[in-house]
Amino acid sequence: MCSGRVDLEFVLRAFSNGMDGVFIGGCRLNECNYITHGNYHALNMVLLCRKIMEHIGLNPERVRIEFMSSAEGILFAEVMSEFGNKVKELGPLGKREGIDQNELKSKLAEITKLVPYIKVVKNEKLASRLVNPEEYDKFFTKDEIDKLFSEVVSYYIDPEKCQACMTCAKRCPAEAIISAKNQIHVIDQEKCIKCGTCFEVCPPKFRAVTEITGAPVPPPIPEEKRTIVRKGKEK
Numbered sequence: 001m002c003s004g005r006v007d008l009e010f011v012l013r014a015f016s017n018g019m020d021g022v023f024i025g026g027c028r029l030n031e032c033n034y035i036t037h038g039n040y041h042a043l044n045m046v047l048l049c050r051k052i053m054e055h056i057g058l059n060p061e062r063v064r065i066e067f068m069s070s071a072e073g074i075l076f077a078e079v080m081s082e083f084g085n086k087v088k089e090l091g092p093l094g095k096r097e098g099i100d101q102n103e104l105k106s107k108l109a110e111i112t113k114l115v116p117y118i119k120v121v122k123n124e125k126l127a128s129r130l131v132n133p134e135e136y137d138k139f140f141t142k143d144e145i146d147k148l149f150s151e152v153v154s155y156y157i158d159p160e161k162c163q164a165c166m167t168c169a170k171r172c173p174a175e176a177i178i179s180a181k182n183q184i185h186v187i188d189q190e191k192c193i194k195c196g197t198c199f200e201v202c203p204p205k206f207r208a209v210t211e212i213t214g215a216p217v218p219p220p221i222p223e224e225k226r227t228i229v230r231k232g233k234e235k
């Protein structure tokens, strides 16, 4: 596949499945046959991934991207051999870094769940084209990544405002909204991928979805209290 199709989630999945290193090979920068130049996107994704790895205590050298043409077999062999040796030197994922395997699994699962959110928040940077390799390392900063995770946004439906119009549930890409006719809608926080769609589509006359940053989400309204009794239908 095009290197631009290699999602951050794929890299995290490889690590979750026990890989000790991930290599991504892309066409040479500026030699893409399409206007999309997906290899720049792949580069940005890898730079972001490396900083996220540092954030969770993993050695960022476990992920590498290189650009080369299909005619450069020798270069490919050299790079793969060098990377293979590097990964061997780093040893099993997490062990060298001193992270407990269960803790590592849960950290990777937590980050994987946030991938759609990360992509929305970092959308602009992920789409940019870095021309100078000297910019690579400082493109995403440590502070920026710390902030990304300390200010994770959650979405909550205010039971006082929800009118059960069902718009949010129909548009939610993760089927994370518990929805039924005349029932106050509730977000299943376990399923929610924090894409913000419900926040955007809830009609302005209701504004029932709120964004919560860096604070716990209120508990969901109990099931027996979710029925909306419309005016004129009350006995």
Ligand code: SF4
Binding pocket: 155, 168, 171, 172, 173, 174, 175, 176, 177, 187, 188, 191, 192, 193, 194, 195, 196, 197, 198, 199
């Ligand atoms: S933010 Fe809203 S639309 Fe997006 S996954 Fe969560 S509940 Fe669904």
Ligand code: SF4
Binding pocket: 157, 161, 162, 163, 164, 165, 166, 167, 168, 169, 185, 201, 202, 203, 206, 207, 208, 209
């Ligand atoms: S779009 Fe808004 S009002 Fe409609 S069901 Fe969802 S939260 Fe409730």
